Amino acid sequence: MTAPEDLPEGLYLKLIEHVAALLSALGRSADDASLASAQADAQNKLKEIEQALTKAILELKENAEHKTFTVAFYGETNAGKSTLIETLRILLKESTKQAQRQRFLALQQKSGLSEAALQAMEGEIASLTSRLAQAKAEVLAADARHDQRQVEQQLQEEALRTRIEEQKHNANLFQRILNLLRKLPEEIALVQLQAGASVLPVQREAELNTLRQQQEQLQGQLGEQSQRYATTLDSLQQLAAVEDGRIIGDGRADFTRETQAYTFESAGQQFQLLDVPGIEGDESKVCEQINKAVKRAHAVFYVTSKAAPPQTGDAGRPGTLEKIKAQLDAQTEVWTLYNKRITNPIALDKPSLVSADEQTSLDNLDQVMAGQLKGHYRRSMTLCALPAFYAAAECLVPRSIAATSRKKFLDAMPADELLTKSGIKQFYRHLTHDLVTDVKAKIRLSNMNKVQLAVTHVCEEIAVIQRKQFAPLAKKLKEEAESACDQLQIAFKSLNSRLANEGEKAIGQFEENVRNRVYERIGSNISNDEFKSTLEQVFESEQAALQEKLPAVLDKQVERFQNQVSDIVQRFEAHAKDLLDGYSKIGKTRLASDFNLNVNIDNGINVVGLLASLAGGVALFWNPVGWVLMSIGVATLLIGVLKSVWGFFDDDYKKGQQRKATDKNLDQACEAIREGFQKTLKQALPPLEEKIEHIDSVLHLPARQATHIHRKLAAAHRGLNDLASNFNA
Numbered sequence: 001m002t003a004p005e006d007l008p009e010g011l012y013l014k015l016i017e018h019v020a021a022l023l024s025a026l027g028r029s030a031d032d033a034s035l036a037s038a039q040a041d042a043q044n045k046l047k048e049i050e051q052a053l054t055k056a057i058l059e060l061k062e063n064a065e066h067k068t069f070t071v072a073f074y075g076e077t078n079a080g081k082s083t084l085i086e087t088l089r090i091l092l093k094e095s096t097k098q099a100q101r102q103r104f105l106a107l108q109q110k111s112g113l114s115e116a117a118l119q120a121m122e123g124e125i126a127s128l129t130s131r132l133a134q135a136k137a138e139v140l141a142a143d144a145r146h147d148q149r150q151v152e153q154q155l156q157e158e159a160l161r162t163r164i165e166e167q168k169h170n171a172n173l174f175q176r177i178l179n180l181l182r183k184l185p186e187e188i189a190l191v192q193l194q195a196g197a198s199v200l201p202v203q204r205e206a207e208l209n210t211l212r213q214q215q216e217q218l219q220g221q222l223g224e225q226s227q228r229y230a231t232t233l234d235s236l237q238q239l240a241a242v243e244d245g246r247i248i249g250d251g252r253a254d255f256t257r258e259t260q261a262y263t264f265e266s267a268g269q270q271f272q273l274l275d276v277p278g279i280e281g282d283e284s285k286v287c288e289q290i291n292k293a294v295k296r297a298h299a300v301f302y303v304t305s306k307a308a309p310p311q312t313g314d315a316g317r318p319g320t321l322e323k324i325k326a327q328l329d330a331q332t333e334v335w336t337l338y339n340k341r342i343t344n345p346i347a348l349d350k351p352s353l354v355s356a357d358e359q360t361s362l363d364n365l366d367q368v369m370a371g372q373l374k375g376h377y378r379r380s381m382t383l384c385a386l387p388a389f390y391a392a393a394e395c396l397v398p399r400s401i402a403a404t405s406r407k408k409f410l411d412a413m414p415a416d417e418l419l420t421k422s423g424i425k426q427f428y429r430h431l432t433h434d435l436v437t438d439v440k441a442k443i444r445l446s447n448m449n450k451v452q453l454a455v456t457h458v459c460e461e462i463a464v465i466q467r468k469q470f471a472p473l474a475k476k477l478k479e480e481a482e483s484a485c486d487q488l489q490i491a492f493k494s495l496n497s498r499l500a501n502e503g504e505k506a507i508g509q510f511e512e513n514v515r516n517r518v519y520e521r522i523g524s525n526i527s528n529d530e531f532k533s534t535l536e537q538v539f540e541s542e543q544a545a546l547q548e549k550l551p552a553v554l555d556k557q558v559e560r561f562q563n564q565v566s567d568i569v570q571r572f573e574a575h576a577k578d579l580l581d582g583y584s585k586i587g588k589t590r591l592a593s594d595f596n597l598n599v600n601i602d603n604g605i606n607v608v609g610l611l612a613s614l615a616g617g618v619a620l621f622w623n624p625v626g627w628v629l630m631s632i633g634v635a636t637l638l639i640g641v642l643k644s645v646w647g648f649f650d651d652d653y654k655k656g657q658q659r660k661a662t663d664k665n666l667d668q669a670c671e672a673i674r675e676g677f678q679k680t681l682k683q684a685l686p687p688l689e690e691k692i693e694h695i696d697s698v699l700h701l702p703a704r705q706a707t708h709i710h711r712k713l714a715a716a717h718r719g720l721n722d723l724a725s726n727f728n729a
Helices: 008-028 033-063 081-091 096-113 115-170 173-181 185-197 202-242 281-296 318-329 345-349 356-376 384-390 402-412 417-419 424-435 439-523 528-584 605-620 633-641 650-729
Strands: 069-075 262-267 268-277 299-304 333-337 378-384
Touching: 008 318, 008 439, 008 650, 033 318, 033 439, 033 650, 069 081, 069 115, 069 281, 069 439, 081 096, 081 262, 081 268, 081 384, 081 424, 096 202, 096 262, 115 185, 115 202, 268 439, 281 318, 281 424, 299 318, 318 356, 333 356, 345 402, 345 417, 378 424, 384 402, 384 417, 384 424, 402 417, 417 424, 439 528, 439 650
Parallel strands: 069 268, 069 299, 299 333, 333 378
Antiparallel strands: 262 268
16 A cells, blocks of 8 residues: 555655566466466566556656646647736746846836837937928028029119119210219119129028028937937847747747746745647657646646637547547646637627637537546636736837737726736636645645556556457467367368278278189189189288288378368468467557567467378378288188088089188188278377377467466556555555
8 A cells, every 4th residue: 555645756666666576476487388488478568567667657756746736737739828827927926027027127227118218209209300391491491582582683683774774875965964973873772782782692601501500400310319219129129038928929839849837826835837838739849848747747727729629630640639638637637728819808898708609618628528537627717818918918018019919908998907807817816726725735646646547557558458469369269279179170080981981992892802803713613722722812912902002092091181180280370370460460559669568479389290290100000911911721621611522513512612612701801801900090090189189289379378478467457456546545
């Protein structure tokens, strides 16, 4: 029994010791030498089980968190996990976030990167631009005014000249003499006018210079202010590095590739939140990070942007639901967070965040998740992370998209109201008051559950291997062996029958040949002495023929039997190999890479050796010399009866007596041959039957081996299952 107090540190090594001791005991050698191969295979499989379980336990030990209650935000790519965590970092005043915000404010104040500063600079630029435009207009106006004065001067001079010429032209003599002595008033006016025109360029240049200087001064001020403004805008990028929302993705897949941990404290209880990479991204980049995070976590929030159950996968590709089942099965506390996407504050004015249809879908989601995670699943909650972030975020780069969006939401409602309507306040209370409580007990319970599940999963894998590989394999092999053995018995009985038939046929042919030959000689009216000689010769001749012919006939039947046995055994071997190949390819498990229970049973059949021994076992029995020899004395005694007086008087009587003697001697000889043949069969077949029984035993060996491994795995399953059940004690 393993108490919760044993969990920190000591449990893992103690558990590995228990597993090693258990499987080592199961791996002891079997008493039956014929099961040596199966025993070795079973030991290899038990070793694989030990290695797989040891690896799983050590991974848990390496990733387990024993001191700080850890909550993982886990879920789909771009579902808003980082947005939610960033909002919580601000609201919970997480230390690294506080330090980052202080750097933002300091840099903003030092560099004048606030919105007010930007607006002031923009106002100054606008003022300078206006004044510069006015100055340029004044220069143009002055220039035009002086041009106008010059034109007017020229017109006045022309008018005076015209009047002077007219007066001189129209003057009488007296006036002409008088004009010689004095200047006309127009001439005096012209001189005065020309004298005034000489200062016009000086006045023009002086006024324009003054105006141009003012224009240049304004131009310089505007350039300086514009440069300062451009520099300020460029400096905004410095703020971007420390602004709120830096961890939030930009829509690209796998924006978060490594798990980030943030530590908090609430009501004296320390906890940390894990920002886990999305489970729908490139698994080659994030799978290891995800697995480590969920092994580390004591509670998990599955974050989704869809009010619907997770999707299942298709053939060969696991879906979101399968990933959740595989990765969160060991968690003691799993919640769903439906992060509703809202980009317009008007959507928050509704009485509820979710519609009736969405709530129905969420209820369905809860049912599906509960079906996958059983009693460890809690329920779903709804919030809107992005509006909540806008409400909490203050350190944003001015004029950025986030700052613009924040202004849009805050223009619609105050920040505190926005936090309430987005659902973040309710979640905040759930996290800090409901979830993060009695953390020491929760940490122990979560870590114990993961260890128990690791052992239970291996038990399940062993059970699958038993059910899908070794149990049906042993049954099938046994059925195949029994079928092959039945065929062998049928073949053996058939051989026995065929040998008896072939022997009887040979004896019958022997009898017919002897009778025909002797009768033919009797028909030629031979004497009794000649009859005796003929009978002996024919018997010896046909005996030799039988002795030469019968072994070949019987050997042919043995060869036929041997071929039948060979076919039966080879068919069994082929079927057994097909079964072995077939059952070695099924039952693939999640631990396939580390827990590879291949089927490798040596069937132990040596067909060539066994079948060769069959022929050798009967080759010496087909020698008819011992059981075909007859006693010629019998014929002699029988023939002696023929020596009677009647033989001298009646040839037909003599021939009849000779035929009768032939038949009687032939009957006795055939009976002797039959008795000898039956005796030989009785001597030859039992050793052959013993060899068949040996083949029967060998054919059953693969099934016995599979059964042996099955029993070893069953014992391992029971032992590990008992070990896992101790965690509930």
